[in-house]
Amino acid sequence: xxxxxxxxxxxxxxxxxxxxxxxxxxxxxxxxxxxxxxxxxxxxxxxxxxxxxxxxxxxxxxxxxxxxxxxxxxxxxxxxxxxxxxxxxxxxxxxxxxxxxxxxxxxxxxxxxxxxxxxxxxxxxxxxxxxxxxxxxxxxxxxxxxxxxxxxxxxxxxxxxxxxxxxxxxxxxxxxxxxxxxxxxxxxxxxxxxxxxxxxxxxxxxxxxxxxxxxxxxxxxxxxxxxxxxxxxxxxxxxxxxxxxxxxxxxxxxxxxxxxxxxxxxxxxxxxxxxxxxxxxxxxxxxxxxxx
Amino acid sequence: xxxxxxxxxxxxxxxxxxxxxxxxxxxxxxxxxxxxxxxxxxxxxxxxxxxxxxxxxxxxxxxxxxxxxxxxxxxxxxxxxxxxxxxxxxxxxxxxxxxxxxxxxxxxxxxxxxxxxxxxxxxxxxxxxxxxxxxxxxxxxxxxxxxxxxxxxxxxxxxxxxxxxxxxxxxxxxxxxxxxxxxxxxxxxxxxxxxxxxxxxxxxxxxxxxxxxxxxxxxxxxxxxxxxxxxxxxxxxxxxxxxxxxxxxxxxxxxxxxxxxxxxxxxxxxxxxxxxxxxxxxxxxxxxxxxx
Numbered sequence: 001x002x003x004x005x006x007x008x009x010x011x012x013x014x015x016x017x018x019x020x021x022x023x024x025x026x027x028x029x030x031x032x033x034x035x036x037x038x039x040x041x042x043x044x045x046x047x048x049x050x051x052x053x054x055x056x057x058x059x060x061x062x063x064x065x066x067x068x069x070x071x072x073x074x075x076x077x078x079x080x081x082x083x084x085x086x087x088x089x090x091x092x093x094x095x096x097x098x099x100x101x102x103x104x105x106x107x108x109x110x111x112x113x114x115x116x117x118x119x120x121x122x123x124x125x126x127x128x129x130x131x132x133x134x135x136x137x138x139x140x141x142x143x144x145x146x147x148x149x150x151x152x153x154x155x156x157x158x159x160x161x162x163x164x165x166x167x168x169x170x171x172x173x174x175x176x177x178x179x180x181x182x183x184x185x186x187x188x189x190x191x192x193x194x195x196x197x198x199x200x201x202x203x204x205x206x207x208x209x210x211x212x213x214x215x216x217x218x219x220x221x222x223x224x225x226x227x228x229x230x231x232x233x234x235x236x237x238x239x240x241x242x243x244x245x246x247x248x249x250x251x252x253x254x255x256x257x258x259x260x261x262x263x264x265x266x267x268x269x270x271x272x273x274x275x276x277x278x279x280x281x282x283x284x285x286x287x288x289x290x291x292x
Numbered sequence: 293x294x295x296x297x298x299x300x301x302x303x304x305x306x307x308x309x310x311x312x313x314x315x316x317x318x319x320x321x322x323x324x325x326x327x328x329x330x331x332x333x334x335x336x337x338x339x340x341x342x343x344x345x346x347x348x349x350x351x352x353x354x355x356x357x358x359x360x361x362x363x364x365x366x367x368x369x370x371x372x373x374x375x376x377x378x379x380x381x382x383x384x385x386x387x388x389x390x391x392x393x394x395x396x397x398x399x400x401x402x403x404x405x406x407x408x409x410x411x412x413x414x415x416x417x418x419x420x421x422x423x424x425x426x427x428x429x430x431x432x433x434x435x436x437x438x439x440x441x442x443x444x445x446x447x448x449x450x451x452x453x454x455x456x457x458x459x460x461x462x463x464x465x466x467x468x469x470x471x472x473x474x475x476x477x478x479x480x481x482x483x484x485x486x487x488x489x490x491x492x493x494x495x496x497x498x499x500x501x502x503x504x505x506x507x508x509x510x511x512x513x514x515x516x517x518x519x520x521x522x523x524x525x526x527x528x529x530x531x532x533x534x535x536x537x538x539x540x541x542x543x544x545x546x547x548x549x550x551x552x553x554x555x556x557x558x559x560x561x562x563x564x565x566x567x568x569x570x571x572x573x574x575x576x577x578x579x580x581x582x583x584x
Binding site: 023024026027029030031034077081084085086087105106107109110112113114116117118120121123124130131132134135138139141142143145146147148151152154155156158159172 | 315316318319321322323326369373376377378379397398399401402404405406408409410412413415416422423424426427430431433434435437438439440443444446447448450451464
C-alpha cells in the first residue's frame with residue numbers, strides 16, 4: 001500500500017474518533033469536551049510521524065495507530081491545560097473557543113486529565129505490538145511528556161514569563177515544551193516496528209529534534225512576516241507581549257538561515273535509515289516553508 | 293519475611309521518595325510541589341492493598357512496589373486537581389495548605405499532570421514483573437482512573453453539585469470517584485503476582501468495592517459524629533453545604549449497619565484466596581471503626 005499524508009490523516013481521524021469511546025450518560029459531557037478539543041483541525045504532524053517512522057522501519061503503520069493517537073491525545077491535553085486561565089488564559093484555539101470557554105473550567109481540567117489518562121490506555125491497544133515494546137512505548141512517552149520533558153518545558157516557560165530570556169533558555173524551553181513530544185512521536189513509530197538498533201533510534205531522534213526546533217523558529221518568523229488572516233491567529237503577539245523569540249534574539253535573516261540549516265540536518269539524519277524516506281524529507285521541507 | 297502495616301509504610305515512603313527523582317534546576321519547583329503533596333501523611337491504604345494482594349497471591353511485595361506507588365501518585369494528583377479553585381476550591385488538605393495555596397495554581401496544575409504522567413512511567417519500573425503483566429497494569433489503571441472510572445465520578449459529582457441526589461447517584465459517584473482507584477490498587481497487586489485466575493481477580497474486586505463503599509459511608513458518619521480536632525478537618529461540612537450523604541439519605545443507624553455489612557462482605561470475599569488473608573481482614577475492620 002502507498003501511504004500518503006491523506007491516507008494517514010484518514011486513518012488517524014477514524015482511530016481518534018473510535019478511541020474516545022461512548023461512556024455512560026453521566027460522563028458524556030467530559031467525553032464531548034475531549035472530542036471537541038481533539039477534533040479541531042490540527043495538522044496531525046505527530047501521529048503522522050509515528051505512522052511513517054513505523055513504515056520506514058519495516059513495520060505496518062496500522063499496528064502503530066494506537067501509539068500515534070496516544071501522542072496526539074497528550075498533545076491535545078497539553079493545549080487544553082495550557083489555555084486555562086491559570087496558565088496562558090487563551091480564549092481561542094485555532095479560531096474556535098478554547099475548551100474551558102466552551103465547556104467551563106472544571107470540565108476542561110477533567111477533559112485534559114481524561115485525555116492524558118486515555119493516552120496510556122490507548123498505548124495498550126496496540127495488540128499487534130509485542131508487550132515488551134508496549135512497555136517501552138509507555139516509558140518513552142511518559143518520560144518525554146513528563147516533568148523532565150514537555151511539562152518541564154512548561155515550567156521553565158512559566159518561570160521565564162515577562163522576562164527577557166537568552167537564546168539557550170529559549171532553546172531549552174522549546175526543546176522540552178514542543179520538541180520532546182515530537183521526538184516521542186518518531187520514537188514510538190520505531191518502537192511499534194520493533195526497532196532495537198540504536199543507530200536507527202538515534203537517527204529518528206535527530207530528525208525529530210531538528211524539525212521540532214525548525215518548527216518553532218518558523219513559528220516565530222511567521223509571527224513577524226505573516227498576516228492574521230493567513231495565520232488564523234493574531235500576528236505580532238510576541239512583540240506585543242515583549243516575549244523573547246528567536247527572531248527578537250537573532251534577527252529575521254539569521255532565523256531563516258537557521259530554519260533551513262535545521263531542516264537540512266533533519267533530512268541528513270534520515271540517511272541512516274535504509275528504506276525510502278521521501279515522505280519524511282517532504283514533510284520536513286513542507287514545515288520549513290509553511291505559511292501558517 | 294513477615295509484612296506488617298509498618299513494614300509496608302516504610303517500603304512505600306522510601307520508594308515514593310525515590311521515584312520523584314531529581315530534575316534539572318528549572319523543573320525543581322514542580323518536583324517540589326509533587327513531593328509536597330505526596331508526602332503529607334496519607335494513610336497509604338491504596339499502595340498497601342497493592343503490596344498485600346501481591347503477597348496473598350504468592351508474589352513478592354517488593355516486585356509490586358512500582359505498581360503500589362503508581363496508584364498513590366494517581367490518588368495524589370486527583371487530590372491536587374480536586375482542590376483547585378475551579379473544582380472544590382479547598383485551601384487546606386490534611387491541615388496543611390493545599391498544593392495551589394503553597395505553590396500557586398499553575399504549578400499545582402502542572403504538579404498534578406506530572407504525577408499522573410509519572411504514575412505510568414513508574415509502572416514500567418516493575419522490572420521483576422512480566423512485560424505482558426505491566427501492560428495489563430497500564431490498562432487496568434488507566435481504565436479505572438479515567439473517564440469511565442475516577443474522572444467519571446468527578447464529573448457526575450460536579451453535575452450533582454448543589455443538587456439533592458438520590459441513593460443510587462450517590463453510590464455511583466462514590467463507586468467511581470473513590471472505589472475505582474481502590475479496586476485498581478487491589479487488582480494491580482494480583483497482576484504483579486501474575487494472577488490470571490478470574491476467581492481470585494473477582495474476589496479482589498469484591499473486597500475492594502466493599503471496603504471502598506464502607507470507607508465512604510464511615511466518612512459520612514464521622515462528619516456527623518466526630519469533632520474537628522479528632523478528624524483534622526471541619527465536621528458538619530456536609531450538612532452546611534446541603535450535600536446529600538449516606539447519613540442524610542439513610543439515617544445514622546442504618547449507615548452503621550450498612551458499614552458493618554459491607555465490611556463483613558469484604559472479609560467474606562477473601563475466602564476465595566487460598567493464602568492467609570488476616571492482614572486484609574484486619575485492614576477492612578480497622579477502616580470500619582476508624583475515628584478519622
